[in-house]
Amino acid sequence: MSEPTYFVLAALLDGPLHGYGIIKRAGEQSGGRVRLAVGTLYGALDRLAGDGLVAVDREETVQGRPRRYYRLTEDGRLALAREAARMEQAARVVTARMAPGTAGA
Amino acid sequence: MSGTFTEGWYRLFLRAFPRAHREEYGAEILGTLMHDAPRRVPSLRETAGLVTAGFAARARAAAEGPAPWWADGTQLGLLTLALANLAYGVGDHASPWWLAASAMLVIALLRGWASAALPLALAVAFSTSRAMVFGAEATHWAPFFGPAYHDWISLAPYGLLAVGAVVLAAARPGRLRTRPWWWLAIPAAAFVLVYMPGVREYGTVWQLVRAGTEGVLLLAGVWATAVARSPRWALAAAVYVLPDMAYALLTGLPTSAQDAGYRLTLAGLLLVMTATAIRPAGRALNSSPG
Structure with missing residues (x-):
């Protein structure tokens, strides 16, 4: 799973969000590393919906424009948990070998 | 604003x-x-x-279309050969009959009509090879025949066009794609370059436009392959590039450093596209999750 995909899915952990909310949340939670262009986000949402990892939660109309809220599906939650565990294990390979205080030295 | x-x-x-x-x-x-x-x-x-x-x-x-990748790639590769044939027919000031047949072949391939493309591709292959099959005097047959080639290697693209059309028609791979009309910009550009004042057919501008179009299309193919991980574009590129490479290899050394650079670039882009199609997917946002 790519880092942007990871943060798009992670943005939905606390509940459904619309596109703009996902971009904001992914940016905040990644410390500004993931800056999604709107077109890129909707390309990714289309594929994630096709893979059954996200689904449309509800749709509303704001100032005449459609606004859909996306939520994580159970499969999406599982995929995200698996990826988090994989990265945790990968991080341990390094952190376990570094004595406290030597990081960054 | x-x-x-x-x-x-x-x-x-x-x-x-x-x-x-x-x-x-x-x-x-x-x-x-x-x-x-x-x-x-x-x-x-x-x-x-x-x-x-x-x-x-x-x-x-x-890449998710109804036709299998080999059929879609063959169709696209044949379309590029048919477009080159039409563009060169325009450059050669070929007879209206020949241009009409070449244009109909382009349209049949563009719209995915395999059964219409087959007789047209066979006719084009027959006409271009008539001097080799029936002797040099066949070059001067009726005016509705187009250019005739006098060596087998120059006929490689036309042979491939005919074989590919037979494969598409015989294998019946399912509904072929209907490609957009903007591909006709290529023969349109050939008309402009041939009839524009101050531009000579097959001159520098023609060669630059040809190389630029090929380069842009091959780069687009590399990019599409990287995104969708399908070998269809590499197959199409091979259908277009390999006959020309075979010609260059069998007819001797390139005529200039520019020519060598041009051919190496086409071969390089084909290689990159093939390697990209084979390589496992990366970890970009464009790749599938999981």
């Missing part, structure tokens, strides 16, 4: 996405782009995002 201009700008670049994607997400994408107080100036970053994501979605939609 106003918000209306900005929205119109984004709406224009939204057209990079396939129609189905625009219908599903278009209004929402515009809404998200205009979410903050309407911007006075469109963002270049968002514009680039629309273009790249749009073309990526197109590449993926192409």
Whole structure:
């Protein structure tokens, strides 16, 4: 799973969000590393919906424009948990070998 | 500049996405782009995002079409050969009969009509090879025949065109893709270059436009392959590039450093495309999750 995909899915952990909310949340939670262009986000949402990892939660109309809220599906939650565990294990390979205080030295 | 201009700008670049994607997400994408107080100036970053994501979605939609990859790649490769044949027919000031047959072959391949493409491809292969099959005097047969070639290696693209058309018609691989009409910009450009004052057919401008078009299309193929991980574009590129490479290899050394550079670039792009199709998917946002 790519880092942007990871943060798009992670943005939905606390509940459904619309596109703009996902971009904001992914940016905040990644410390500004993931800056999604709107077109890129909707390309990714289309594929994630096709893979059954996200689904449309509800749709509303704001100032005449459609606004859909996306939520994580159970499969999406599982995929995200698996990826988090994989990265945790990968991080341990390094952190376990570094004595406290030597990081960054 | 106003918000209306900005929205119109984004709406224009939204057209990079396939129609189905625009219908599903278009209004929402515009809404998200205009979410903050309407911007006075469109963002270049968002514009680039629309273009790249749009073309990526197109590449993926192409790879998920009903025809198998080999049939789609063959159809596209044959289309490029037929387009080159038509463009060179224009450059050669061939008879209207020949241009009409060449144009009909392009349209049959463009629209995915395999059974219409077959007789046309066979006729084109027959006509171009008649001097080799029936002797040099066949070159001067009736005016509806086009150019005749006098060595087998020059006939490689036409042989491939005929064999490919037979494969598509005989294998009946399912519904072939209907490709957009903008491919006809290639023969249109050939007409412009042949009849524009001050430009000579097969002169420097012609060669530059040809090499530029080939380069842009092959680069687009590399990119589409990287996005959709399908070998269809590499197959199409091989159908177009390999006959020309065979010609260059069998007829001796390149005529100039420029010629060598041109051929090496085409071969390099074909190799990159093939390697990209084989290589396992990367970890970009464009790749599938999981």
